[in-house]
Amino acid sequence: MTDANQPPRMDVPPGPTALCRCLWGDASGAVYVEFIIAFMPVFVFFLCLLQLALLFSSQLLVEHSAVQGARAAAVVFGDEPGPYGEHGDDPVNALGASRRRAVRDAVLVSLAPLVLDGSIATVDVAFPHEDAPGGKDQPENAPLEPITNAGPHMIRVRVEADVVCKIAMANAIMCNRGARPGLRVTKTAAESLYPYQGARYAYE
Numbered sequence: 009m010t011d012a013n014q015p016p017r018m019d020v021p022p023g024p025t026a027l028c029r030c031l032w033g034d035a036s037g038a039v040y041v042e043f044i045i046a047f048m049p050v051f052v053f054f055l056c057l058l059q060l061a062l063l064f065s066s067q068l069l070v071e072h073s074a075v076q077g078a079r080a081a082a083v084v085f086g087d088e089p090g091p092y093g094e095h096g097d098d099p100v101n102a103l104g105a106s107r108r109r110a111v112r113d114a115v116l117v118s119l120a121p122l123v124l125d126g127s128i129a130t131v132d133v134a135f136p137h138e139d140a141p142g143g144k145d146q147p148e149n150a151p152l153e154p155i156t157n158a159g160p161h162m163i164r165v166r167v168e169a170d171v172v173c174k175i176a177m178a179n180a181i182m183c184n185r186g187a188r189p190g191l192r193v194t195k196t197a198a199e200s201l202y203p204y205q206g207a208r209y210a211y212e
Contacts, residue, residue, distance in 0.1 A: 052177055059178035063194060066122060066171040071198040073118035077133060077165040078202035080114035085152055085163070086206040101152045101206045103135055108148070115167055122171075129170040129186060129193055138162040141199060154206025163204040168197040 084092075084107045085100075092106040112133045122128040134145035138161060145166075153161040170186065170193040173179035179192035186193040 052181075055175050055178040056181060059173055059175040059182055062127075062175070063171060063173070063182075063196070066127060066169070067196050067198070069119055069122055070167055070169050070171075070196050071200075073115045074165055074167040074198040074200040075202075076118045077111050077115040077167060078163060078200040081111045081135070081163050081165050082202045082204050084110045086154065086204070088211040099149060099151070100211065101154055103146055103148060103150045103152065105148055108133070108135070111165065115165075119169070127172050127174070129172050129191065132168040134166045134168070136164050136166055136199075138164050138201065140164070142166075152204060152206060154204070154208045160203040160205055162201045164199060164201050166197060166199040168195065170194075171196055 085103065087100075087107075089100065092104070092110060112131075115133050116123060116131060119128055119131060123131070135150075136143035137146060141164070152163065155161070172186070173183035173192040173194060183192040183194045185191070
């Protein structure tokens with residue numbers, strides 16, 4: 009028999025109502041919750057700033073590669089056929105396939121640090137008309153005008169690259185889906201103009 013006046017045993021868990029009253033008045037852990045609420049937005053903001061800095065540095069290298077590509081194109085497309093494996097009847101002062109590859113190689117050398125560490129997924133090099141900034145690539149073997157007494161013509165080179173976004177969480181916010189699953193990229197491009205002297209003579 010249990011005495012009715014005996015106090016309840018302390019090892020008996022409180023009921024739901026009593027538990028709710030205890031939690032309602034408990035302030036322990038409030039600072040930790042506030043820290044979590046404030047930390048995550050600041051942390052994500054920091055990751056986005058880091059990703060933005062990497063994208064700007066990649067843009068600078070792409071712009072540099074466009075300048076180097078234009079400088080190479082000014083020499084390559086007017087050069088003699090021999091170094092490019094062409095035959096004597098292949099046109100000089102034209103956008104030939106082998107000469108395009110030589111200019112693209114010069115662009116890739118400028119972008120080598122980003123290509124080797126996987127920061128750039130794809131690189132495309134185009135040769136729009138000198139009077140068409142942002143225009144389409146000229147067809148293969150399109151002629152180029154060499155220098156005249158009126159002054160040199162210009163050659164335009166555009167470099168387009170898919171820059172890989174590697175910073176977690178920030179890449180999902182700032183970048184687009186890439187060709188491969190899980191890959192996040194953003195497209196960047198740069199153009200450069202350079203005087204084209206060409207060859208006003210025939211190579212033997």
